[in-house]
Amino acid sequence: MLDKTVPSLAEAVSGVCDGATLMIGGFGGSGIPTDLIRALLDQGATNLTIVNNNAGNGPLGLSELIAAGRVRKVICSYARSANPKNPSSAVFAEWYRAGRIELECVPQGTMADRMHAAGAGLGPFFTPTSYGTPLAEGKETRVIDGVGYVLEHPLPGDFAFVKATQADRWGNLVYRYAQRNFGPVMCMAAKIAVAQVQEIVPLGALPPEHVMTPGIFVQRVVECRNPQ
Amino acid sequence: MLDKTVPSLAEAVSGVCDGATLMIGGFGGSGIPTDLIRALLDQGATNLTIVNNNAGNGPLGLSELIAAGRVRKVICSYARSANPKNPSSAVFAEWYRAGRIELECVPQGTMADRMHAAGAGLGPFFTPTSYGTPLAEGKETRVIDGVGYVLEHPLPGDFAFVKATQADRWGNLVYRYAQRNFGPVMCMAAKIAVAQVQEIVPLGALPPEHVMTPGIFVQRVVECRNPQ
Amino acid sequence: MTAWNKLTRAQIAELVARDIPDGAYVNLGIGMPTLIAQHLPADREIILHSENGILGMTNAPEGGPHDPDIINAGKEFMGLVPGASITEHVTSFAMMRGGHLDVTVLGAFQVSRLGDLANWDTGEPNSIPAVGGAMDLAAGAKQVFVMMEHVDRKGAPKIVTECTYPLTGARVVDRIYTDLAIIDVPGDGRLIVRAMVEGLTLPGLQKMTAAPLTGVDACQRIAA
């Protein structure tokens, strides 16, 4: 019997090693697996490379991980706050300016496609995004039919933490609205994808055509009925 | 008002020029837009390059287009019959052996990702598929971390014909089960994607989370309640 | 005292909105361009895209209720229109990079006469690089409109011969909407003034622009 459900958040985040690359889903406040991140605080892994669209939205979760000195490097598209009413990445900014954390700034679509390449077993790919800009510096480029392209490399992860609404014991996931964002591609790109979900439903309860992340891309599922 | 519905198959296939690259969805008997292909027979476009997984399943549709001398080249992964009980590609085989039609044999996943690259605005990409085989001959290759890769180029289309179950007037599509196959990626990759659907439903009737091809990738929709 | 008035942000937004055709797929950048959503003509179906996978957004109902899973790129609460669809990030950025969006409207620090866009990084020593989806939009939308003040807070021109800030994309801007003018950027080095606020002259506009402008007889006058 194939059962990917685990009974606790602690078990869900077990095995994340020091130095691991951890992908964390979410965009804005939607789809952030805050409970998994906080469980990782307790778990103790350090020297982490974090892949996330931002560098800590709000005070909980990733910001705490950074404040605890557990993050060596952040790979993200937007390490500033986009919403002045809800300033984020404050902890990151402090650490970054103090030279205590590395940043790799990647255009958001390039980040998504680099993970897609990793998850799909592809090698590097050429993208027009960032050609002629400082983010292309030092990278291989090529002009094809008059269009400039930058060669970008696959971005694989050791772990991915994502948040979804429902899962079954095979790891099939369904997300609510824009909660989906990076979830599917991060599950593909990581060796061990862990999903915290609102509800674990019986096998067969999710209509096959409506599954958004097929279970083959998910290794662990934990129910978290009252997420933070 | 944005209304992509067209009242007739003839209108749905209008504008396909001689020499056009036409992507045709379908895998096995599922998802083949036979009515659109037959409308194209009447429309008259010739010298076509067809992108399809096969080279004519059964006697209707693509086989007729080939038999009518309207296809210059087929880009496909499998130009033979996989099912001895239902031999297909018979017409193609005859024309191919007579030297009257060109064939570009592409691994199925490479075909899908070449269309994805075209639809996503990406350039060429490296894939391990076909490395060290005759299908990699003449192509740029690269070895990265001990793995061999072949450089494959985007495959865009002038038109795509796909079959779905439901659409709204914005072109949002829902497919039944494995009817989905190449539909979403072909709609992305083609300048003008045309969907024949069982039923056109009112705007708002398709749940946003269950739309499988967002309307932005679809230019025309035609209802075909009794498909061939 | 000047003979002309600057346009308000709402007035610029209205000018941009007027130029977006019925049925267009549009991405509005974070900041000033977000205002455009409130000025779209009611008789047109214009479909708003957000990089986080929403196609078919609308403003959230005043006062709520707000759905935490329906937000835009600026992390503001939004609503869905009938006909909306949701995708994940790979597909959402395929829409942006693959030429499927008809228009994107972006803010800018600088635009060059060739259409180079700088809008993501001031290049200041203390700034934290943050690009988001701007480079993907610049690279891939069919038309890139810029919406910005004509000069910066210190009065320095933002339309320049060559950008001094780090680029978002080279030769990508098609049209600029400022609080003083609407300027086409054909990409051949010309900056064609299509409209100006009432009372402003071409030489007057040129003084506030660090690249040569081209006038046209049919230049439209905008009441501020």
Add this chain to the structure above:
Amino acid sequence: MTAWNKLTRAQIAELVARDIPDGAYVNLGIGMPTLIAQHLPADREIILHSENGILGMTNAPEGGPHDPDIINAGKEFMGLVPGASITEHVTSFAMMRGGHLDVTVLGAFQVSRLGDLANWDTGEPNSIPAVGGAMDLAAGAKQVFVMMEHVDRKGAPKIVTECTYPLTGARVVDRIYTDLAIIDVPGDGRLIVRAMVEGLTLPGLQKMTAAPLTGVDACQRIAA
């Protein structure tokens, strides 16, 4: 008269099925490997994938009804199990190429001692090249099993020092199941005989194999 019998296709299928662990994601190639589906142990959950986007297939009910939109790669009617999911082609091939499938079982014309696989084209002048998803599976599955007759219809060995047919993939095969033996292909040039049909000797098997075999003490005997 020989002292041994060849395994039937059903018997080979049973041997392969026995080696597929509980919870494995598996793609069964067109032709002989399809038989394996009928021999999977009932007490294991083994999830069958088909390249056209189905994950969680089962055989269709005998006599129907058949759903035209639930078919496998061989275009045969299938059913869905509880827990099944459907995707489009890009994601389906990401499963195959990205190392997400635990096992794929493919037919073969030839396998070399280094694990090169030839199964898509006989290279005959009249043959029409048709590769389907075989190269993607060969490149990407965690383990590639081959299921085939030990010799071809003319009695020529199919396990060879170097493939003469066009390759599907280089150094991809992990294990070979034939009607005579089970052979591991570690990729270092050895072909390790893990099992043989009763009555057959290693020298006997070697005569039907065009690459040197390595015996092991623990070689298992299979009753045909």
